[in-house]
Amino acid sequence: MSSATPRTLITGGAGFLGSHLCERFLAEGHHVICMDNLITGSANNIAHLMGHERFEFVKLDVTTFIYVQGELDYVLHFASPASPIDYLKLPIQTLKVGALGTHKALGLAKEKNARLLLASTSEVYGDPLTHPQKESYWGNVNPVGMRGVYDEAKRFAEAMTMAYHRYHEVETRIVRIFNTYGPRMRLDDGRALPTFMKQALMGDPITVFGDGSQTRSFCYVDDLVEGIYRLLLSDEPEPVNVGNPDEISILDFAKEIIELTDSSSEIVFKPLPKDDPQVRQPDISRAKEVLGWTPSYDRAEGLRKTLSYFEEQIAKRETAEA
Ligand code: NAD
Numbered sequence: 001m002s003s004a005t006p007r008t009l010i011t012g013g014a015g016f017l018g019s020h021l022c023e024r025f026l027a028e029g030h031h032v033i034c035m036d037n038l039i040t041g042s043a044n045n046i047a048h049l050m051g052h053e054r055f056e057f058v059k060l061d062v063t064t065f066i067y068v069q070g071e072l073d074y075v076l077h078f079a080s081p082a083s084p085i086d087y088l089k090l091p092i093q094t095l096k097v098g099a100l101g102t103h104k105a106l107g108l109a110k111e112k113n114a115r116l117l118l119a120s121t122s123e124v125y126g127d128p129l130t131h132p133q134k135e136s137y138w139g140n141v142n143p144v145g146m147r148g149v150y151d152e153a154k155r156f157a158e159a160m161t162m163a164y165h166r167y168h169e170v171e172t173r174i175v176r177i178f179n180t181y182g183p184r185m186r187l188d189d190g191r192a193l194p195t196f197m198k199q200a201l202m203g204d205p206i207t208v209f210g211d212g213s214q215t216r217s218f219c220y221v222d223d224l225v226e227g228i229y230r231l232l233l234s235d236e237p238e239p240v241n242v243g244n245p246d247e248i249s250i251l252d253f254a255k256e257i258i259e260l261t262d263s264s265s266e267i268v269f270k271p272l273p274k275d276d277p278q279v280r281q282p283d284i285s286r287a288k289e290v291l292g293w294t295p296s297y298d299r300a301e302g303l304r305k306t307l308s309y310f311e312e313q314i315a316k317r318e319t320a321e322a
């Protein structure tokens with residue numbers, strides 16, 4: 001560890017979560033190096049940070065080789081396609097960034113004597129056979145299914161991170177992130193929340209997959225960032241779930257968004273994608289105990305904050321198309 005101003009590398013820093021992390025670490029006084037190849041992220045997400053004296057952007061594919069000049073205190077490895085339509089379109093890149101990208105990020109952390117935090121996911125639990133999901137659950141993943149490219153990449157990334165921790169004594173942290181939402185999600189990233197918001201705001205039919213009885217537990221981005229920040233500064237090398245345990249069926253979620261937006265959209269049912277998990281809810285006992293963390297936004301408040309962002313995005317799109 002180095003100087004008075006901590007130096008922090010955030011891979012995937014131009015993505016949805018990465019851009020919020022860049023902001024948070026700048027606010028905490030860090031020098032932030034944001035590294036991204038913009039494959040699913042966007043320079044727009046970090047445009048407001050360009051020119052900040054403690055912010056650098058490096059356009060790089062982290063599966064090739066990562067070089068950073070000078071000292072580094074922290075590496076947050078967030079690079080990876082994350083929405084199902086992205087990783088289904090980019091299966092090899094997804095496997096590579098979870099495997100080769102994580103290896104490169106760990107090699108860099110070892111070289112710089114830095115602490116690395118891996119962005120893992122609730123998808124390591126697959127279609128879970130226990131409910132809610134505790135960190136001790138090993139998961140139920142179909143390795144050769146369509147979602148396997150993402151789930152197995154993250155499972156490999158966790159195994160690689162623990163190997164560097166145990167064998168090379170690199171300080172590591174693993175956050176298992178559950179569905180997180182907020183400003184800077186892409187309107188067209190295909191995830192339930194942006195899709196439903198866009199459809200509701202445009203008066204289009206809301207596409208619920210299956211009968212909508214599958215559940216998710218949605219966490220507002222500021223809560224997630226707080227959990228990640230606390231985990232990074234903690235002494236916990238074992239994986240920690242960070243998510244909001246407030247579980248809802250996708251059908252009720254669609255109805256909630258129709259109500260929030262005061263929309264006239266109807267709900268239409270589409271086929272359920274293969275291997276779509278039936279339930280998902282984090283057990284956050286470990287985060288409570290080790291980090292003293294619980295989410296502070298309820299869904300109504302988080303959704304209201306997110307709605308204004310989507311309204312702006314749709315207005316911009318309509319102006320551009322006019
Ligand atoms: P995102 O797609 O908005 O961000 C990912 C970023 O990684 C993008 O900016 C993309 O360009 C970049 N990237 C991908 N491959 C890269 C490569 N080879 N080299 C450099 N940059 C690369 O997605 P997000 O929702 O912000 O997710 C960020 C991380 O959090 C991912 O690792 C994801 O698996 C994890 N995660 C997110 C959620 C969620 O709900 N948002 C849930 C679980 C885990």
Ligand code: UDP
Nearest residue numbers: 084190191192193195207208209214250276
């Ligand atoms: N979903 C849906 N309609 C959509 C997009 C998603 O019903 O237009 C469903 C999807 O099948 C899943 C849930 O919403 O059951 C959450 O999907 P998302 O892609 O947001 O995240 P993940 O499946 O990775 O949790």
